[in-house]
Amino acid sequence: MTILQNVSLRPYNTFGMDVAATHFTVFNDLQQIQELSSMAWMYPKKYIVGGGSNILLTQPLEGLVIKNEWKGIALVDESDEHVWLQVNAGEIWHDTVLYAISKGWGGMENLSLIPGCVGAAPMQNIGAYGVEVKELIDEVVAWHWEENRFIALKNEDCQFGYRDSIFKQALKEKVLITSVVFRLSKKPKLNTTYGAIQQQLEKMGVHKPTIKTVSDAVIAIRTSKLPNPKDIGNAGSFFKNPVIHKAQFLSLQQQYPAIVGHASGDDTIKVAAGWLIEQAGWKGYKKGAAGVHDKQALVLVNHGGASGMEVYDLSSDIITSVHYQFGIMLEREVQIW
Ligand SMILES: Cc1cc2nc3c(=O)[nH]c(=O)nc-3n(C[C@H](O)[C@H](O)[C@H](O)COP(=O)(O)OP(=O)(O)OC[C@H]3O[C@@H](n4cnc5c(N)ncnc54)[C@H](O)[C@@H]3O)c2cc1C
Known part of the structure; x- marks a missing residue:
């Protein structure tokens, strides 16, 4: 894999801070883990970046910035009620939500349009409109830099809290999350009580909401309320x-x-x-x-x-x-x- 030097991180953070990293690489293939691992000792400080939508860069970064672009979605299990979807960490969060909706699998719709990648979602247990991602996560798979092996954490091991998890605490900077397994519902129960979702649905003339229309409502509310990082x-x-x-x-x-x-x-x-x-x-x-x-x-x-x-x-x-x-x-x- 290619390691670039002195790379501006401006395109990689939504604050648009023009800060350089001494070393930078893109991770887009699981085979690269061995390679990354063998050179890990050269870079005691490693920074994993997904969409860069939850970081503030205050100084030049001395170390290796790893931009996660490892993509892929696979259905790994199924029951009458649920599907288990394994999503690689570099997938765009909102694209994953839209994918689930297109298949009729419920659970993610209230989290529509949250910027960033799937790998960062467990990190701070993303949440919006009455739903937290911890309600959907079955398992998180990550590469542990010090132990030099993959670890798999079940939901209960992730110590999820309000905008918190083990990845922000005991495992902070110790792992690279490579994929997340979500358990989604084939018979979705809609959650429209939070915030202005109900009002927005009425405004849209929707009387029998679906996961798609709830997602549309959330998108409409978010677009009207939150500043788009592309603009500011x-x-x-x-x-x-x-x-x-x-x-x-x-x-x-x-x-x-x-x-x-x-x-x-x-x-x-x-x-x-x-x-x-x-x-x-x-x-x-x-x-x-x-x-x-x-x-x-x-x-x-x-x-x-x-x-x-x-x-x-x-x-x-x-x-x-x-x-x-x-x-x-x-x-x-x-x-x-
Ligand atoms: C306009 C806007 C609206 C937002 N709305 C919400 C909201 O409603 N709810 C909400 O919860 N958040 C929200 N956020 C915050 C942000 O979108 C989420 O926290 C998102 O999950 C960050 O994803 P990212 O890929 O951009 O993470 P990054 O900013 O790239 O990284 C964030 C942290 O996660 C770590 N990380 C990222 N990927 C990995 C990985 N694969 N392995 C290990 N560590 C990793 C990074 O090292 C860093 O510490 C919003 C942000 C913006 C700009």
Whole structure:
């Protein structure tokens, strides 16, 4: 395989940061694993990139950037109720969703149009419109750099949490996810209660929704609400929605009756980070070329020419200001490199 030197990563991250990697290669064939492995010692630091839609590049990368383009989809098992679909990590997430929908297999439709590749989906347990990918994952297969072998983790081994998994924790930077097996439903149960899906379906004149029309509704909502990285650099939600104790939420609610939160456990509430950021006065804020989106305060943007550090510093200022006003510490969702 070819290892290129001093490669600009600008086309490989949706923030559009023009940062160079000392070494860069494309992984598109499972045979390359042995080759990559034999030279792994030369590159103690390895960075796996899929669609680059959940990373912020703040400095030149010393090490080997591996762009995952390993593609392929296979039906590996089937029952009366379900199919098991093995999808290689370099497949585009949204294409996989559309593929499943075209076959009539349900489960992924609420996750339509999330940017990025399949290999990154388990990483932060992607979620949208009331569904998390952990509900669909049967198994994740990955190459373990130190153990020099493939490992297969069943769903329960992945330690999935809200925007979290073992791949962000104990296995962080230790594995290259090569494929994911999804269990999809032949008799889909639609989930249209979350967000504006129902309203959107009515707007579209859909009275008997299907996985296809639910997907269409999600696409329509997302397109109207979220900035397209092709138009303005961003990585979607920059922060996680913080989970706080119910008592703290009730006390905040007295001061801010409009605060937005949903129960996330017996005694905890997940608060809308976008609401907190907006209340703290950041929506539409701009400093140089870094800013906060004017319609969606949870999204930090690169108006063109911002550096990763400028966006990072802005995120730090937001964290400080939200903490000062509400006593809540925001956590970044985006991976900082
Ligand atoms: C406009 C927009 C909207 C978004 N909406 C949502 C949303 O609704 N819900 C949501 O959850 N996310 C959302 N995101 C975030 C992002 O799309 C997801 O996190 C997505 O899964 C990232 O995929 P990627 O391939 O771009 O990952 P990358 O950004 O390339 O990588 C992200 C992390 O995963 C690691 N990684 C990637 N591939 C592999 C692999 N094969 N093996 C090991 N590690 C790997 C990387 O090393 C990095 O740490 C949004 C982003 C944007 C820009």
